Amino acid sequence: MPRLHEPRTSCQLPYRVPYPVPLTPYPGPRPLYPVPCTLYPGSVLSAIQIDRLSHRYGERTALDEVSFSVAPGEIFGLLGPNGSGKTTMFRILSTLMRPTSGRAEIFGVDIGVDPGLARRSFGVVFQRPSVDPKLSVDENLTHHGRLYGMRGSELAQRCREMLDRVGLADRASDRVETLSGGLQRRVELAKGLLHSPRLLLLDEPSTGLDPGARREFNRHLLDLRDRDGVTIVLTTHYMEEAERCDRVGIMDEGRLARVDTPLALKESVGGDVVVVHSEDCAALGEKIRQRFGFDAAEVDGTLRIEQERGHELVRDLVEAFPDEIRTVTFGKPTLEDAFIHVTGRRLWESVEEAA
Amino acid sequence: MSQAQVERVSLTPVEQRTSNFGSVTTLWWREIIRFLRQRSRVTGAFAQPLVFWLLLGGGLNQSFQAPGAVEAGNYISYFFPGVIAMVLLFTAIFATIAVVEDRQGGFLQGVLVAPVSRFSIVLGQALGCTTLAVGQGVLFLLLAPLVGFPLSALGALIGVVVMILVGFGLASLGLVIAWRMDSTQGFHAIMNLLLLPMWMLSGAFFPAGGASSWLSWIMAINPLTYGVAALRRSLYVGATVPPEVAVLPEMAVSILVTAVFAAVMFAAAVRTVSTSGE
Numbered sequence: 001m002p003r004l005h006e007p008r009t010s011c012q013l014p015y016r017v018p019y020p021v022p023l024t025p026y027p028g029p030r031p032l033y034p035v036p037c038t039l040y041p042g043s044v045l046s047a048i049q050i051d052r053l054s055h056r057y058g059e060r061t062a063l064d065e066v067s068f069s070v071a072p073g074e075i076f077g078l079l080g081p082n083g084s085g086k087t088t089m090f091r092i093l094s095t096l097m098r099p100t101s102g103r104a105e106i107f108g109v110d111i112g113v114d115p116g117l118a119r120r121s122f123g124v125v126f127q128r129p130s131v132d133p134k135l136s137v138d139e140n141l142t143h144h145g146r147l148y149g150m151r152g153s154e155l156a157q158r159c160r161e162m163l164d165r166v167g168l169a170d171r172a173s174d175r176v177e178t179l180s181g182g183l184q185r186r187v188e189l190a191k192g193l194l195h196s197p198r199l200l201l202l203d204e205p206s207t208g209l210d211p212g213a214r215r216e217f218n219r220h221l222l223d224l225r226d227r228d229g230v231t232i233v234l235t236t237h238y239m240e241e242a243e244r245c246d247r248v249g250i251m252d253e254g255r256l257a258r259v260d261t262p263l264a265l266k267e268s269v270g271g272d273v274v275v276v277h278s279e280d281c282a283a284l285g286e287k288i289r290q291r292f293g294f295d296a297a298e299v300d301g302t303l304r305i306e307q308e309r310g311h312e313l314v315r316d317l318v319e320a321f322p323d324e325i326r327t328v329t330f331g332k333p334t335l336e337d338a339f340i341h342v343t344g345r346r347l348w349e350s351v352e353e354a355a
Numbered sequence: 356m357s358q359a360q361v362e363r364v365s366l367t368p369v370e371q372r373t374s375n376f377g378s379v380t381t382l383w384w385r386e387i388i389r390f391l392r393q394r395s396r397v398t399g400a401f402a403q404p405l406v407f408w409l410l411l412g413g414g415l416n417q418s419f420q421a422p423g424a425v426e427a428g429n430y431i432s433y434f435f436p437g438v439i440a441m442v443l444l445f446t447a448i449f450a451t452i453a454v455v456e457d458r459q460g461g462f463l464q465g466v467l468v469a470p471v472s473r474f475s476i477v478l479g480q481a482l483g484c485t486t487l488a489v490g491q492g493v494l495f496l497l498l499a500p501l502v503g504f505p506l507s508a509l510g511a512l513i514g515v516v517v518m519i520l521v522g523f524g525l526a527s528l529g530l531v532i533a534w535r536m537d538s539t540q541g542f543h544a545i546m547n548l549l550l551l552p553m554w555m556l557s558g559a560f561f562p563a564g565g566a567s568s569w570l571s572w573i574m575a576i577n578p579l580t581y582g583v584a585a586l587r588r589s590l591y592v593g594a595t596v597p598p599e600v601a602v603l604p605e606m607a608v609s610i611l612v613t614a615v616f617a618a619v620m621f622a623a624a625v626r627t628v629s630t631s632g633e
Contacts, residue, residue: 094468119470130461132385134392146381147469175392191465 046105047072047199047231048093053102055088062088064254065102070247072198075225075232079242079339080251086235087127089251090203093233094124106199120148123197125188127204133177137168137187140176141194148195162190166220182213189220193230200224202234206241218244239335248335252343262335269333269341272310276303276317277326284324291320299340306333306341378471379479386450386483396449400491403445408438432503433599436586437559439492440579443522444554446488448546451529454480455539473629477530481621484526485519492518499590510592513606517589520613521582527620534627557583562599578616585609 048070055063063085070076078086091097092104095115104111111118124130131140141159145151150158163169166186171179176187185205192200205221206214218241224230234245242248242262249259258265276296278284285296285303292313296303307313314330333341390396412431457463466476496514499506506514532545554560556570557579563571574580584603591600603609 094464096464096467116470116472119468122468124465124468126461126464128459128461128464130465132389132462134389135385139388143381143385144465144469146377147466147471149377149470151377 046070047074047107048076048233049105049108050089051103051105053089053092053099053104055085055092055097055099061254063092063099066254066256067102068249068256068259070231070233072231073225073229074246075221075234075244077242077245077248078233078235078251079237079239079248079335080235081237083253084251085254086251087203088254090201090235094122094201095119120195121197122199122201123192123195125192125200125202125205127207129184129188131176131184131187131191134175136173136175137163137179137190138172140187141191144191145194150195158194158196162194165193166190182209182216185209185213185217186220189217193224196228197230199231199233202232204236205234206236206238214238214241239339242335250339250342257342262338265338265342266333266335269306269337271306271308271333272313273331273333273337274305274307274310274313274317275329276305277301277328278303278324279326280324284321287321287324288317292316297344299344304340306337375472375475378466378469378475379482382466382476382479383483383486386453386480387486389453390487400442400446400487401494404438404442404491404495407441408434412438429597433562434560435499435502435504436583436590437554437557439495439518439586440521440557440559440583441554442491442495443488443518443525443582444550444579446491446522447484447525447529448550450480450484450487450526451533452539452542454530454533455536455542458533459538474625477527477621477624477628480530481523481526481624484529485522488522488526489515489518492522504590505594506590507593510589513592514586514589517582517585517610517613520610520617521579521586524578524582524613524617524620527617527624530624531620531627534624534631553577553579556580558587558603559583562602564599564602578612580604581609581612582616585613 046069048068050066050068052065052067053063054061054065066085066089078089080086088097092099093106093111095111095118098112106118107121109118109121132143135143138159141162142155145155145158159172160169163172166189168183168186168190171183176184179187185208192202200221202221206217209217221232221234222244225232234241236242245262247259247261248265250257250265258268260268276284281298281301281303285298288294288296288303288305294305294307296305298304305313310330314328317328318325390400408431412434415430415434418430454463493515496506496511496518499511528550532542532549536542536545556574556577558574559579563574563580566574581604585606587600587603588596588606588609591597604612
């Protein structure tokens with residue numbers, strides 16, 4: 001398949017062009033003004049293009065001038081704690097809510113101008129179950145297909161296909177309420193994909209799933225990207241889930257703090273991460289500063305030091321302060337370290353603040 | 356391709372569909388399937404009005420004398436069309452609670468992000484609810500000849516039409532409320548302060564002639580009064596109209612008011628759904 005545009009970002013995406021690309025004039029009402037796509041110079045064809053999007057609930061700012069774009073065929077994760085604005089972003093993208101200001105485009109369609117047209121090109125998997133537990137798996141899918149104008153044998157065929165795909169063919173006539181949580185989630189996925197959307201939006205897709213079901217679900221997402229070229233945008237607060245995205249946007253207090261590949265985010269931490277547990281962090285931090293000449297960041301009752309050659313630092317630290325240090329851990333930066341590096345906080349720390 | 360030109364990948368076959376008819380019928384169908392699968396709801400829907408009618412009607416039978424009526428002892432038949440109105444009202448209430456729950460769960464979110472007009476969503480839901488209400492109402496209406504009403508075929512037909520109009524209006528009213536509510540808890544206040552009084556002051560329970568004058572004014576402006584009047588009159592089509600029915604608004608006026616009420620409520624529901632969440 002031909003490449004449409006070379007991505008201009010520093011990070012190389014594992015990038016496939018999902019559609020043979022016959023470009024036709026935009027069929028709906030034209031957006032008020034065109035916004036050039038930053039990812040693909042000279043084109044506005046990105047799966048999602050967000051431009052200075054803000055949202056306020058009364059006085060509280062939930063989203064603050066967020067801009068980013070998502071390439072077709074990419075898995076894009078919005079990582080952040082509850083209250084960071086990612087759910088607001090999700091609700092705006094899925095056209096359930098209008099932003100206070102700014103604009104958002106899905107495949108070139110301004111969702112503020114023509115939400116009806118935009119809705120045709122994406123499927124949604126909500127955090128809360130959107131299947132009807134009183135209906136059977138098959139009836140749920142049929143109902144969904146009819147909402148999208150499908151019918152008859154084509155619809156039945158497509159339902160069977162999707163159920164095969166998610167491995168639920170033998171449960172088709174069971175009521176959804178009799179299925180386990182993991183299986184219900186797969187029904188959601190089949191439902192979101194029934195009308196062959198080119199973009200799939202998922203809100204906290206692995207919430208409430210056990211690790212096995214979570215891996216299984218993620219495998220389905222990768223399969224979708226690779227086999228069907230579906231663009232996937234998901235919100236998450238699980239590091240493992242963010243790790244599997246092609247790119248991750250870190251959301252913090254309504255702002256998009258950083259967008260990059262998981263690898264680049266981890267590399268941005270710089271060197272190794274040494275975490276010191278101590279009875280008195282403040283005092284120890286001061287001593288470290290005097291002795292070694294750098295600051296140790298105090299995060300959640302621990303001291304964090306990001307440095308090259310961390311293993312040597314561990315040795316030096318333990319030799320210098322054998323009594324003050326309770327434990328030292330040392331490791332290559334994880335995505336969680338990247339999150340702390342960017343926001344200065346632990347993910348779950350801000351989750352607790354929000355709760 | 357110039358930057359100023361906004362381009363878009365051509366729509367896939369599925370994306371080109373319009374689905375308004377299909378979505379109305381599928382939403383309608385779902386309301387009915389859901390109802391039939393909840394056995395307690397089915398039983399309750401048929402048993403509750405019967406119990407109400409027999410207990411209240413039977414209990415008040417001898418103590419009640421309609422203004423203008425010659426003798427006491429016909430409350431049980433006075434109350435009969437009132438119970439039909441109650442069936443319509445309670446179905447609307449149940450449907451309303453179901454919509455609030457659908458919104459709290461994700462089901463309606465799934466519908467709202469589909470390329471379906473808000474008009475179709477409201478129409479599908481209102482029709483589903485109306486069908487359930489009228490179905491139960493018809494079953495109750497079939498009892499009418501057995502308990503001594505001179506119900507004619509034409510009367511039954513008019514009765515069903517009136518039930519459809521009243522059911523549709525109440526269902527739409529229920530949707531207006533449901534789409535503005537965040538939880539089912541708050542719904543009890545609405546039910547007790549608005550919906551039940553609306554039914555009690557509709558002439559279903561007692562006639563306007565026997566009420567104090569301010570109450571009878573409220574009854575005159577209550578749209579449901581006209582629905583109940585039309586139902587009551589439909590029971591006597593082609594027969595002698597008893598005096599307590601003769602004082603009610605005329606059939607044509609009643610049906611007109613009921614139809615206007617249904618149309619206004621439906622428009623309000625569409626408006627509510629279109630603006631919700633923005």
